[in-house]
Amino acid sequence: MNSTRPHSQSGITLQFRGVTKTFYDRARSVEALQPFTTDVAAGEFVCLLGPSGCGKSTLLNIVAGLELPTAGQVLAGGKPITAPGSERALLFQEAALFPWLDVQANVEFGLRQQRRSAQERADMARSLLAMVHLTGFEHSAVHQLSGGMRQRVALARALAIDPAVILMDEPFGALDAITRDRMHAELEAIWSATGKTILFVTHNVREALALGDRILTFSPRPGRVVQEVRVTLPRPRSLESHALVDMAAQILSVMRTAEANAAALPA
Missing domain, CATH: 3.40.50.300 (P-loop containing nucleotide triphosphate hydrolases)
Known part of the structure; x- marks a missing residue:
């Protein structure tokens, strides 16, 4: 490369x-x-x-x-x-996911705030979860995931709102x-x-x-x-x-x- x-x-x-x-x-x-x-x-x-x-983190918080x-x-x-x-989307050391929502619903959260249709939210969430290699975990509970998997969900959730x-x-x-x-x-x-x-x-x-x-x-x-x-x-x-x-x-x-x-x- x-x-x-x-x-x-x-x-x-x-x-x-x-x-x-x-x-x-x-x-x-x-x-x-x-x-x-x-x-x-x-x-x-x-x-x-x-x-x-x-x-470093102070500077990041100013940008956020x-x-x-x-x-x-x-x-x-x-x-x-x-x-x-x-x-601008901010990701922390802790994934800060919503524990009462499953994986897909966490990824859809920002899209729901944007008033996207249910089908559009679901399609985008599945696509992003595939990108972060979590296909098959859409309806898993957050507490069932490893630390790395939770960070993947947090990254997919950030990408869902398409920040620059x-x-x-x-x-x-x-x-x-x-x-x-x-x-x-x-x-x-x-x-x-x-x-x-x-x-x-x-x-x-x-x-x-x-x-x-x-x-x-x-x-x-x-x-x-x-x-x-x-x-x-x-x-x-x-x-x-x-x-x-x-x-x-x-x-x-x-x-x-x-x-x-x-x-x-x-x-």
């Missing part, structure tokens, strides 16, 4: 312009994110990489419209993001290594087929290299980008390939230096 692919017009461009975030309470303020500026091209797969608490930046702005398709929107941007917050962090590797391959296939713009949060260097077109590495809090890596390794990528392992070592070296510098700063 080629190392690069044309960016599909089904995605939209994200523009970050001086985005910062500070959280306030009565006792103190916490600077989570220092000024962040970049563009994410339509159809690009960008990984946000860094340690816990470095502002769940948080407002303290300063700066994010634009999706040229329009400022001020609230959640159907063109998919935001993923460590979606495979709780999975075992074999299931995680399988989900990497399935996500890459879906991304390649649909041309969605994906912003993917992870603290796993090899996962970022396996999936991303580009990696933005963040320092410990307050988060700032300390390295940008364009990944040109051919796809599909193996987590054990020598080239990927060597790149991971280089990125980890930068991350450790950033962590040491942050630890040296006065509290």
